[in-house]
Amino acid sequence: MTETAAPRYTLWQLVRYALALGTWGFGGPVALVGYMYRDLVERRGWISEADYKEGMTLAQLMPGPLAAQLAIYLGYVHYRVRGATLVGLAFVLPSFLMVVALGAVYMAYGGIGWMQAVFYGVGAAVIGIIVMSAYKLTTKNIGKDRLLWAIFLVSAAVTVITKSEIIWLFLGAGILVWLLRAPPKRWSKGRLNGIAIAAPIGAAALAAAVDWHQLLEIGAFFAYAGSFVFGSGLAIVPFLYGGVVQEHHWLSDRQFVDAVAVAMITPGPVVITTGFIGYIVAGLWGAVVAAAGTFLPCYLFTILPAPYFKKHGKRPGTVAFVDGVTAAAIGAITGAAIVIGQRTLTDWVTAVLAIVTVAVLWRFKKVPEPVIVLVAALIGLVAYPLMAHA
Template sequence: MTNKKYTLKDITLYFLKLGTWGFGGPVALVGYMHRDLVEEKQWLTEEEYKEGVALAQLAPGPLAAQLGIYIGFVHYGLLGATLAGLAFVLPSFIMVVTLGVVYQLYSGLPWMREIFYGVGAAVIGIISISAYKLTLKSVGKVNLADIKDNWLLWIFYLIAVVVTVITQQEEVVLFIGCGLLYMVIKAPPAWIKKPNTLPVLFFTSAGFWNYSKETLEEIGLFFLKAGAFVFGSGLAIVPFLHAGVVNDHHWLNENQFVDAVAVAMVTPGPVVITVGFIGYLVNGFPGAGVAALATFLPCFLFTVILAPYFKKIAKNSSIKAFVDGITAAVIGALVASVIVIATRSIVDVPTALIALASGLILIYVKKVTEPQLIAFAAILGIIIKNIL
């Protein structure tokens, strides 16, 4: 473990800011953490960051939130994990509950689709750049020398891209398989070399306070299941939420569910915070609180329980190879998430141009920040939809 280069207050304030201004969903958020904490501030080493990504992908729940919890844990244990997780999730939770109040008061958010028209396209540009940078850092540069040296990682990466695009969900079995295969090839552990040795595996307005106790219990159980059994990013949890919220429980109709996803995309922080908006529409503020708590609690518990063991064994060469293999597949899946989201957000020439311009601006205009870009895209979306 490296020496502490930051205080508990520093890391908590960082995640509070990231939760307030971090647009773009899991791909962008994971990229921001790498850029800010590994490259610029150097609070974490590349190895610690990779360990966090691998553990976050192996445990169920939202990827970005788990990585944030793990980063809080690295130097400050349970208290750091708790404060980082709360600071990361709280701003977006407050925002979606506020939007839920507005939604209930004004019977829907037709203007939200106009905003999402521009914002959704800009988000594609933002997360494309983040995914590209993560690819260079975790898999290698796109040149013959690096591809030759890391050819197996590139194969894992490409397989994950193809599988995720086709299935539109992230396959944890694929990630584990890539990790195990890379470990066996690059740094086989002693128990493989010696078959007789057994391995040890560590595996106050419209309806604000109105709620039904019975429905609250149903919400708690459903979102606890969502948090405990859905792996990967917000992309993975959305189909699960749709099946339960719209088809099984009939809590929301199709339009309301689309609005809920739009709210998650135009607010900063983890995309899965849409559960707070859904919970509010179904059962007021108590529903929002229970839905958010039930969704994030499993990933918090998994992370803080597994992290101490994961950190102790992560320095082993075999485990490092396992982590490298998983990381390559995870980054491939995140890149595929960009492709899948792009097919839904890039719907015509204007959205394609907004996405392209957003990516180019982030590369060449250093003074422009992601929140400024999102705000401009929202205004542009409203103008285009009302004029055209």
Template sequence: MQTQMKPAYTLKDLCLYFLKLGALGFGGPVALVGYMHRDLVETRQWITEDDYREGLALSQLAPGPLAAQLGIYLGYVHYGILGATLAGTAFVLPSFFMVLAIGWAYVEYGGLPWMQAVFYGVGAAVIGIITISSYKLTTKSIGKDLLLWIIFAVLAITTFWFEEEIIWLILLGGVVVWFVKASPSWLRFSTNSWFPVILLQVQTSLEGRLWQIAWFFAKAGAFVFGSGLAIVPFLYGGVVKEYAWLNEQEFVDAVAVAMITPGPVVITVGFIGYLVAGFWGAVVAALATFLPCYLFTVIPAPYFKRYGKHPAIKAFVDGITAAAIGAIAGAVVVLGKRTLTDIPTLVIALATAAILFRFKKLQEPYVILIAALVGIILKVVL
């Protein structure tokens, strides 16, 4: 039985950290996983580098929102199921209440005319933030290993080219490092032992808007791999094309809300749920999206903890991590291509990246606030 040293933090400390990250953590999944590494591994040293890598690999392997799953896993590391549950809840709740409030204002006042001006500046700043986060994550996790850099490059290029994360390539990255750095005899350890497949049994014939919301968003949480980049097209196909719950402009506003609020980008499901069916629509959409990712994290977690230090598993995790970070880097380029559409947005993004690179202790919310003001000045005042 593996012995565990007493953690250097309490469960209350961890919950307070994730409450703060959920309330102030801007920049989407790339930035959020970078903040967790910076705060929990480097600065506070609550989590080891190996535990963080295992969590990142598991989060990338399993479907669902990347940052939320990593937060759940890090909560599990020292405090088990209770830690995973409380950490994940603390991370999601602040942004959920924010999108509820924005959803109420949106319905009450007939739209968000100021949103595009704010998003103009904030969206550009977010690109700068996630660029720096991706750079730090890459240099810290890959080091000078040529094989890992090759896997990183392949995933970065393919993610940029196809504009989606290709899960079989990420898995292949783990297998390649496994073969190169561990004996083929380790093949007797099947990954099926620690990565069970969970299928949510839901009666599709059930009538009622809430049941439709529950079923659709459960599919989004259970079968969409990657971050907000991957889930947005899935949501568009369902809420706009299939069910016609929202029109084009309302969906664009929903994505904008996700980007200008802190916490996981996928929390936009709460905003969409509110527009479709009010308060309970938001609750059902959020629960249906995050419950599968919670299960996909806590069920394999003990096997990762038990076998994660095994040479074969460690090699596999190293390959998965390099592939995941490559996919994240490719996603940064895709988002930048879509967001940086003119000279002012390009300048805002470059200035944000340069400032954060130079002033490493500067808090990102201040940068977001300034960018929002710049957007309003450029699009409204001028």
């Protein structure tokens, strides 16, 4: 086993980075994990390639929001539970405060019509950002490896066809590469994995222990969503729709669509839409309980298995498994870009915006994404009314 090298950064520096990413990081989980790779692995060298890939694997295998889990794991790498906790809070808090503020405005003024215009532009730019993130991850992690390319293509195709991410595909890819490239000489004990999965499920139920009946319902539902829904970003949306609109009747169809729009036009993790939904249902405490119910399970699902990943992450079998899962994950990210693009690029204006975004990011590598998002939002405000009446 190789020990993790001493950190080249302080915990406060990483927390400040997570706070900034949570404040300015547009584009959803696919773009956010790309930013973390670019900033923490490539540019600053704070996190090693191996640690990043281990974090991506853990985030893909465990249920919950991908970007938040990766951020929590990266906080764990050198600063253990304290780092995971502070980085996770710093990453989620800015977008939570934003959706609560938007929820207050929404309830006060009866809807947010201008959001459609903003999302019209921002959504198209986000597709361009996701495409560039997927390209960078693909070239860096897969290269010319034929086996990993095959896994990548299968994963991308399955994601496009099913419009969801399938956990068994990630596991199967990891096991395939493991068996082909570093077959085990003997089977190791598997008790820890059972504990790592069972413990957070029990702990997640505690997140719903609220006296008020409505808050209890909200907490229980979102803790369940955070504990058992695999997939990232918009993959959780159909599950939320079934519970929030069809089962509990907390929101109307229009309110739910507005909630998803809020999540997409605010930075940070897309699943922070749960905070907005909670606010509409039960005000500030509803937002707090819904967000906590969603993120507490993913926090526990990350820090409990993390010691195992740190201890065994450098073994050849684990490295091979991680390579396979990473290839499948990047394929799913690429497939997700296609799925979201089909829903977002609805006319020639949005298509051009996405292409221009890719071109700008390709040509001018230091252009900050928030600037692109802001310009796209302004274009959306102008172009959407014109296209709607065309």
